[in-house]
Amino acid sequence: MTLAKAYAATSATAPLGPYQFERRAVGQHDVQIEIAYCGICHSDLHQVRNEWGNSTYPMVPGHEIVGRVTAVGAHVKGFKVGDLAGVGCLVDSCRTCPSCQRQLEQFCEKGAAFSYNSTEMDRKTITQGGYSSSIVTDEAFTLKISPKLDLAAAAPLLCAGITTYSPLRHWKTKAGDKVGVVGLGGLGHMAVKLAAAMGAEVTMLSTSTSKEADARKLGAHHFGLTSDDATFKKLAGHFDLIIDTISAPHDYNKYLGLLRVEGSMVLLGVPPEPTPVAAFPLIMGRRSLSGSLIGGIAETQEMLDFCAEHNIVSDVEVIPVQQVNQAYERMLRNDVRYRFVLDMKTL
16 A cells, blocks of 8 residues: 545535545556646536535545556556556446447446546445546556656646547548537647647637637637627538537537538537527438547547647646645636646645
């Protein structure tokens, strides 16, 4: 067992504060990582404040974890001490169900083990995340991080990166495709970068003209102001794929009208209330409305390798762990470009 330092939530209303707990001993197939940086995801805030109704305390959040390997088990073949490595949202799955056999561990039919506020596959041990000094994870769920990438800026790739990469790959985005990205935040800015690197013609769709300059710097070719109804007329039937990253209530039907025949719109954001969807925008063009959740381990490694090849990382603000509570409040005000990353050395 190893004593880990951390920042944890002790209740839905308490601020995060210093905490210590024991990580399991390194097993024969395990990799131990000294955590250098951990990204802050909006879902961390949801979980800490029990906004999804399934939180267990004390809780150490964090699923955008990068660092350096400090120990490996006797049967580990893919990692050695000193390697850069990462852990994302998943730390285990049953590995035998149809989803796992298809390398879709995120949809494990027995319930995947997530990095925190979850349980190991023994269904007894509570998982704790990356706002901590170290983590021990099975080699099969540990990811290789290229030294070409800025380590702090690579951390959000483990969630924001794969969450946007996976639908782009699943819907076979290729050079020349017209891709619309709704919302320019932690997810949206990664969707723009990745789609542009795949050769797509990217349009940022936002309610604010203040986002246009940033969107173009990130790789967007065009900008559509969605607070102007004229935009929906101008771009009607235009897109092959729309990546919708917005978690605030908005009208899906208006965006469905922007799809070409047989185009697809993919939901990544989770608005707080159900959104009505009319049949006609789907029927009149055989359009699809779908959702997507991170990616499997093989696809996440593919994404990391793609990012290393194309020099893609997140735009981040690195902060000491002692500022995590202020960062949560700033996230709620959209006061970050585009992802907070905790410097875990400040523990």
